[in-house]
Amino acid sequence: MVRSLVIDVSAYQPQATYYSFWEKWKARGIRGAIIKLSESTYWRNQYGAGQIAAAKHIGLKVSGYHFSRFIGDGNRARLEANTAIATANTMGLEHGSALVLDYEERAGYQSANTLAAIIFCNAVKQAGFIPVFYSYSGMRDLWDYEAIYKATGAKLWIASYPTMAGVTQPDYEYFPAISTHTDAWQFSSNAWGEQIDISVDFTGVFTMSEKVTSGGNLDSVRFDDNKLIVSGWFASEQAQGKPYAYAIITNEQGNQEYGRTQVNITSRPDVPKVYPDIPNGANSGFNASFDYTNQMKGQKLHLIFRYTDDAAGNGNFADYVSLLDLTKSAANLDNIDTVVFSNKLQVSGWFASDMSLGLNYCYLILYDVTNKCEVQRIKYEPVQRDDVKKAYPAIFNSNLSGFSGQFDYSPSLIGRQLQVIARYSDNEQGEGNHIDYWFNPIKGPTMPVLDGKSETEVLVHEFSATKAENNLISLKFK
Numbered sequence: 001m002v003r004s005l006v007i008d009v010s011a012y013q014p015q016a017t018y019y020s021f022w023e024k025w026k027a028r029g030i031r032g033a034i035i036k037l038s039e040s041t042y043w044r045n046q047y048g049a050g051q052i053a054a055a056k057h058i059g060l061k062v063s064g065y066h067f068s069r070f071i072g073d074g075n076r077a078r079l080e081a082n083t084a085i086a087t088a089n090t091m092g093l094e095h096g097s098a099l100v101l102d103y104e105e106r107a108g109y110q111s112a113n114t115l116a117a118i119i120f121c122n123a124v125k126q127a128g129f130i131p132v133f134y135s136y137s138g139m140r141d142l143w144d145y146e147a148i149y150k151a152t153g154a155k156l157w158i159a160s161y162p163t164m165a166g167v168t169q170p171d172y173e174y175f176p177a178i179s180t181h182t183d184a185w186q187f188s189s190n191a192w193g194e195q196i197d198i199s200v201d202f203t204g205v206f207t208m209s210e211k212v213t214s215g216g217n218l219d220s221v222r223f224d225d226n227k228l229i230v231s232g233w234f235a236s237e238q239a240q241g242k243p244y245a246y247a248i249i250t251n252e253q254g255n256q257e258y259g260r261t262q263v264n265i266t267s268r269p270d271v272p273k274v275y276p277d278i279p280n281g282a283n284s285g286f287n288a289s290f291d292y293t294n295q296m297k298g299q300k301l302h303l304i305f306r307y308t309d310d311a312a313g314n315g316n317f318a319d320y321v322s323l324l325d326l327t328k329s330a331a332n333l334d335n336i337d338t339v340v341f342s343n344k345l346q347v348s349g350w351f352a353s354d355m356s357l358g359l360n361y362c363y364l365i366l367y368d369v370t371n372k373c374e375v376q377r378i379k380y381e382p383v384q385r386d387d388v389k390k391a392y393p394a395i396f397n398s399n400l401s402g403f404s405g406q407f408d409y410s411p412s413l414i415g416r417q418l419q420v421i422a423r424y425s426d427n428e429q430g431e432g433n434h435i436d437y438w439f440n441p442i443k444g445p446t447m448p449v450l451d452g453k454s455e456t457e458v459l460v461h462e463f464s465a466t467k468a469e470n471n472l473i474s475l476k477f478k
Contacts, residue, residue, distance in 0.1 A: 004207035006032030006184070008065065008197045009051060017050035022058040028168070028192065032061045032207035034100065034199075038087040040069035041079050049091040063206050064093045065100035065134065072112025074119045074325075081123035088129065095274060098205050099129035100157060106139060114144045115300070118323055121152040126217045128274040132157050132183070132205065137176035145179050150302075151323045153215070155205045159186040166193025170200045213237040215275050216284070216320035218303060222393035226357070228292045230303055230324075233268045235275070235284035238318035239307035246313040247288035248304040249296065249324065258301065259290040260313055292396060297357045300325050328395050329353035330388075331437040333420060338409060338445050345409040345445075350385050351422035352392060352401035355435040359424035366407045369417035369441050377430055378405045413444040 007030050009016045016022070022033065033055035038044050045051070048064075055062045066084035070076035088099055101120050103113070121131035131154040133145060138160075148154050162174035170187040183203045191198035201207045216234030223229070230247065249259040266285035275281050286305055290296075301324040308317035331351035338345055347364060362382050366375040382400045389399035403422060419441045425434035 004031040004201045004204070005029055006034060006199050006201050006206040007191060008034035008036070008186075008199070010036035011045045011047055013051075013196070014047050017047050017054050019054055019057055022055050022060060025196075026058055026060065030060070030198075032063065032201060034063045034065055034098075034206060035091075035093075036102075037064040037066055037091060037093070037099075038080075038084050039067040041076075041083045044087050045091075048087070052092050061097075061207050062093065063098035063100065063132075064088050064091070065102045065132075067102045067104070068120070069105065070116055070120075071105050072108040072116050074112075074116045077116040077119040078123060081120045084120075085124065085127040085129070093129070095128035097129060098132045098155065099124045099127075100132040100134050101154075103133065103135045103143065104139070106142065108142065110142055110144055111300075113142050114147050115323065115325065117143060117148050117154075118151045121148060121154040122217060122322070125152060125154075125215070126219070130155065130205065134159065134186075136160065137178055140178060145181070147323075149179070149181050150321050155183040155203070156181050157184040157186065157199065157205075158182055161186075161188055163188070164190060166190045167198070168192055213277055213279070214318075215271075215278055215281075216305060216322075218322035218324075220393075221324065223292065223396050223398070224289075226292050228290045228296070229287070230290075231285070231287040232305065232322070233271055233281075233284040233286065234305040234307075234320040235271060235278045235281040236307070236318045236320070237279050240279060242307035242309045242316065242318060244308050244311055244313065245286060246304075246306045246308065247286060247290075248306060248313065249290055250302045250304065252300050252302060252323075254302060258293065258295050261288050261290065262313065263288050292357060294358055296326055297396070298327055298355045300327060326354045326396075328392075329355065329435070329437060330392050330395055330398075331401075331422060331439070333439045336420070336442065336445075338447050343409050343447070344406040345413075346404075346406050347420055348402075348404040349422070349439075350388050350401040350403060351424075351437045352388060352395045352398040353424065353435050353437070354396045356397055356424040359426050359433065359435060361425045361428055361430060362403065363423040363425060363430040364403060364405045364407075365421040365423060365430075367419040367421055367438075368413075369419050371416075375413070375418070376407050378407065379430070380405045409444075409447075411447070414446050416444045417441045418444050 035051045036045050124131040133154045134157040136159045158178050160176035167188045183205045184199045184201045186199040189197050214236035217232050219232040245263050250257050263286045268285040271281035303322045303324045305320045306317045309315045333349040335348045362380050363377050365377045368375050380403050383402035385402040388401050392398040420439045422437045426432045
């Protein structure tokens with residue numbers, strides 16, 4: 001087992017831009033450097049490029065890390081991953097190097113934190129870096145590393161300090177046994193008493209060149225009517241001699257299968273450019289289509305891409321596993337207006353949800369927040385929203401998610417806290433099994449008033465006008 005030492009630095013060590021800094025640490029036995037590159041989406045290490053260049057000049061293996069702030073927000077995780085990747089490329093971190101997700105915020109829930117970490121690590125891997133997950137041993141209840149490893153293959157770098165005193169070597173009596181996959185242990189923040197983080201590298205992820213001989217990625221998930229369509233790539237040295245390729249969907253525990261289809265392998269000339277040591281990476285693409293069923297909806301599933309020597313998809317096999325999230329919803333209230341001539345509250349927008357399969361009745365509900373009661377519900381027929389489908393292809397029925405409707409609007413509702421609810425239901429009256437989206441509360445708007453100065457244009461079928469008192473005109477519309 002390789003047990004080389006590695007240190008990590010950030011903007012707190014501007015002296016790490018000098019060769020002399022790394023020469024001193026190399027003389028002490030350090031064989032790797034991990035440089036802080038970025039934090040959240042707004043901060044980049046101003047010394048990062050110089051620190052990378054100096055460590056490389058001295059002959060150390062260089063890796064990078066990103067300090068996260070996204071907690072359990074998957075969309076934010078994607079944005080932060082893009083920041084980390086762009087920064088790594090700009091600062092000269094070589095492809096094939098480790099790029100670490102530094103996860104230290106003591107907040108959120110395990111399931112959401114884990115999924116967000118998976119999103120980050122998969123983005124890093126797709127960009128050509130080796131994903132590594134870093135955190136403290138005391139935070140193990142805030143993430144599930146085994147799930148992260150299963151979905152992304154991310155290495156594990158764990159921090160646990162037996163002492164805050166200056167040290168030069170790890171005390172293995174205090175090794176944090178978090179996982180059998182542990183690749184590195186940060187055992188002190190005070191190497192040689194100089195307030196520098198130091199780690200021991202067990203597998204060479206930070207201290208020696210490592211050939212990547214297996215890899216894959218789930219590139220896209222989209223819906224086409226009731227079909228769930230996935231695509232990506234997978235190649236592995238373990239796939240040799242296994243001519244049959246399958247895509248399989250199971251529950252998260254892997255003990256219930258929801259779909260299996262044999263696939264044809266397609267050309268992926270981009271893969272060997274990033275992973276030249278993976279056998280047959282140039283022919284590793286896959287596309288698969290599954291019927292979207294009620295068993296799948298509302299679940300987080302595993303998508304398995306498999307090479308096997310068995311025509312039925314069993315036998316001896318090599319798998320690549322990704323997480324498939326079918327719990328997604330998204331919506332927007334595009335417009336809300338009062339209609340003066342008919343005392344109506346006009347609303348329009350869209351609502352799409354993976355959980356809407358089989359819920360064929362669509363309703364809009366006006367809710368009185370102040371009095372905690374429903375004011376009115378109206379049935380609507382969903383309309384085509386190609387813009388939503390383009391933005392959210394991985395959400396079921398996003399192409400047919402538009403809504404528009406008019407609530408009766410009385411003067412008693414003006415100024416009240418109101419809320420619009422969009423609903424899919426399996427019941428004709430809008431009850432039964434249903435999935436809702438509650439839009440942000442609004443203050444009931446005032447009705448427009450004709451003040452004798454402004455102009456108002458309306459479209460009507462018929463109208464009549466008669467003279468009223470005080471030189472006013474009375475208009476009637478149909």
